Amino acid sequence: MKVDKASRYTRTHEWVRLEGEEAVSGITDYAQEQLSDIVYVELPAVGEHFGKGEVYGVVESVKAASDNYMPVAGTITAVNEGLADEPQLVNTDPYGAGWMIRFKPDDPAEIDQLMDAASYEEFVSSLEGAH
Amino acid sequence: MARKTELYARHIALNGRMIDFAGWLLPVQYPTGPIEEHHTVRRAAGLFDIDHMGQLVVRGPDALPFLQRVLTTDISRMATGEARYSLVCYEDGGVVDDVFVYRLPDRYFIAINAANVDKDTSWFRYHIGRFQATVENVSEETYMLALQGPQAEAILQKLTPAQLDKLTYHRATESKVAGVPTLIGRTGYTGEDGFELFFPREKATLLWDGIMEAGAPLGLKPIGLAARDSLRFEPKLPLYGQEISATINPLEAGLGWAVSFEKGDFIGRSALLKVKLEGPARKLVGLEMVERGVPRHGYAIALDGRTIGEVTTGMYAPTADKYLALAFVPPAQAAIGTEVQVVIRGEGRRARVVKTPFYTPAYRR
Numbered sequence: 001m002k003v004d005k006a007s008r009y010t011r012t013h014e015w016v017r018l019e020g021e022e023a024v025s026g027i028t029d030y031a032q033e034q035l036s037d038i039v040y041v042e043l044p045a046v047g048e049h050f051g052k053g054e055v056y057g058v059v060e061s062v063k064a065a066s067d068n069y070m071p072v073a074g075t076i077t078a079v080n081e082g083l084a085d086e087p088q089l090v091n092t093d094p095y096g097a098g099w100m101i102r103f104k105p106d107d108p109a110e111i112d113q114l115m116d117a118a119s120y121e122e123f124v125s126s127l128e129g130a131h
Numbered sequence: 132m133a134r135k136t137e138l139y140a141r142h143i144a145l146n147g148r149m150i151d152f153a154g155w156l157l158p159v160q161y162p163t164g165p166i167e168e169h170h171t172v173r174r175a176a177g178l179f180d181i182d183h184m185g186q187l188v189v190r191g192p193d194a195l196p197f198l199q200r201v202l203t204t205d206i207s208r209m210a211t212g213e214a215r216y217s218l219v220c221y222e223d224g225g226v227v228d229d230v231f232v233y234r235l236p237d238r239y240f241i242a243i244n245a246a247n248v249d250k251d252t253s254w255f256r257y258h259i260g261r262f263q264a265t266v267e268n269v270s271e272e273t274y275m276l277a278l279q280g281p282q283a284e285a286i287l288q289k290l291t292p293a294q295l296d297k298l299t300y301h302r303a304t305e306s307k308v309a310g311v312p313t314l315i316g317r318t319g320y321t322g323e324d325g326f327e328l329f330f331p332r333e334k335a336t337l338l339w340d341g342i343m344e345a346g347a348p349l350g351l352k353p354i355g356l357a358a359r360d361s362l363r364f365e366p367k368l369p370l371y372g373q374e375i376s377a378t379i380n381p382l383e384a385g386l387g388w389a390v391s392f393e394k395g396d397f398i399g400r401s402a403l404l405k406v407k408l409e410g411p412a413r414k415l416v417g418l419e420m421v422e423r424g425v426p427r428h429g430y431a432i433a434l435d436g437r438t439i440g441e442v443t444t445g446m447y448a449p450t451a452d453k454y455l456a457l458a459f460v461p462p463a464q465a466a467i468g469t470e471v472q473v474v475i476r477g478e479g480r481r482a483r484v485v486k487t488p489f490y491t492p493a494y495r496r
Contacts (some may be wrong), residue, residue, distance in 0.1 A: 036148075036160060036164055036165065036357075037164045037165055037166045039166075039425060039447035039454075040423065040424065040425045040445075040447065040454070042424075058476070060425045062160075062164075062165045062357050062361075062446065062447070063159070063357065064209065065425065065476075070144075084423065087168075091164075116292075
């Protein structure tokens with residue numbers, strides 16, 4: 001499993017990182033691997049506001065559909081239009097070309113309260129151990 | 132508790148992702164992923180562990196008239212070494228199972244669905260009545276592998292003395308593969324050329340390893356259940372429990388070609404004849420999404436805010452490269468080009484009735 005050191009993580013397997021005033025978010029390498037081949041991503045409209053933990057979109061794999069949760073509260077400023085034709089980018093480059101949303105966080109400091117890469121790795125290994 | 136097949140350790144070694152399917156632990160996919168596995172079968176070849184499938188053997192002087200009564204297809208003119216698809220119906224026309232019947236020199240061999248083994252065995256035996264025939268469930272001792280794809284013949288020919296170029300579509304022969312006595316059928320459920328192999332269970336790893344080794348230079352890969360489903364979906368091969376079931380009759384599912392009204396009486400004939408004369412109440416159609424979204428099994432079909440049908444199978448179809456579904460709709464909405472909606476997470480999304488199959492099978496006839 002790959003992690004991005006510059007990102008913070010949720011227990012629902014989203015990553016988020018600040019890039020200037022805006023934050024970028026997507027799903028983690030662990031999440032994409034669990035989901036397997038991703039065939040469709042549904043993203044919100046620019047300008048929509050979501051609270052922390054609210055469902056902003058859906059990612060569908062060959063197997064099933066699953067919700068994407070807002071890592072912290074914010075307003076959508078851009079979505080990754082490229083995923084419409086190439087949803088597999090989420091599989092091949094989850095922290096890069098497979099990003100899902102850019103948003104303006106209500107309170108950027110909220111991001112620092114999420115798990116860092118090391119804590120997220122520990123969290124995932126605790127899940128794996130539970131199997 | 133789900134059962135392991137003889138090849139469980141092979142699947143684990145290949146990092147297969149194991150799931151419980153009809154009471155069996157089987158790989159839903161390997162690390163390459165279901166879409167790549169799908170393409171591998173269309174372009175090269177794939178090997179499937181399908182030991183969950185069941186098999187019955189029917190023998191006796193009345194084996195033919197008995198099967199003519201239980202099956203919907205006319206098998207009276209089947210040649211020795213021929214295989215044919217058939218349905219088994221209830222009196223009301225609902226489907227007990229869909230099966231492949233092989234006529235062999237001394238017996239009929241019938242491949243049946245995993246989830247229906249006990250039900251089929253009871254059903255066949257119950258209807259023996261005064262026929263001089265026996266029904267034997269040989270599922271335990273029989274192993275089943277499928278080798279499918281354009282390279283299947285070249286791979287299998289390395290391992291068998293049988294002349295595979297002479298074994299045409301839906302023909303079968305009893306020969307040897309890697310020295311193991313095997314019933315080789317030029318059959319399958321992927322829309323590709325290929326073979327299904329039946330042999331003694333204890334030889335499973337021997338054959339699996341032999342085929343994998345012979346196939347490696349020709350691009351052979353192991354294939355999981357997810358790709359098996361997309362491969363059968365594109366050529367519109369029905370799956371029991373989805374396109375056909377106890378409450379769906381063959382004429383609704385577009386399988387009238389597997390029902391012979393001319394052969395004499397069979398179980399379900401009068402009910403099906405009534406359906407044929409009156410026309411089915413619903414029809415299985417192909418749908419292509421006009422608005423984006425993934426249609427899935429069980430999703431409602433709507434028109435003007437009213438539910439008119441249901442998706443039986445839907446997915447992103449890898450070879451067609453489209454979001455497609457098979458769905459039941461009323462006959463009035465079954466014409467090509469008709470627009471309906473697929474209800475995805477509470478929201479109706481536009482879809483259009485299109486021609487099926489979504490993929491024209493590449494069989495060698």
